[in-house]
Amino acid sequence: MLERADAILAAIPLLSMSGLALQTAIAATGLGTGLLAAPLAPAGPVAALALVFRELLAGPVAERAADE
Numbered sequence: 001m002l003e004r005a006d007a008i009l010a011a012i013p014l015l016s017m018s019g020l021a022l023q024t025a026i027a028a029t030g031l032g033t034g035l036l037a038a039p040l041a042p043a044g045p046v047a048a049l050a051l052v053f054r055e056l057l058a059g060p061v062a063e064r065a066a067d068e
Contacts, residue, residue: 008055012048019044 019040026037056062 004060008051008059011051015048015051016044018047 019042022043023037023040026040
């Protein structure tokens with residue numbers, strides 16, 4: 001069975017690459033849309049960082065720290 005920690009560790013690189021994948025998909029539809037898709041490049045790493053911070057501040061780590 002997949003544990004929560006394993007799922008989080010698997011989601012981090014997937015989220016990190018999602019911004020680039022979304023940018024590529026939008027840019028592949030046309031030349032002008034590539035310029036519109038440029039701001040999407042940092043979206044994936046920002047989402048991955050937000051996931052890490054959420055786990056640290058509101059996940060099991062924060063609950064264990066609050067119990068001490």
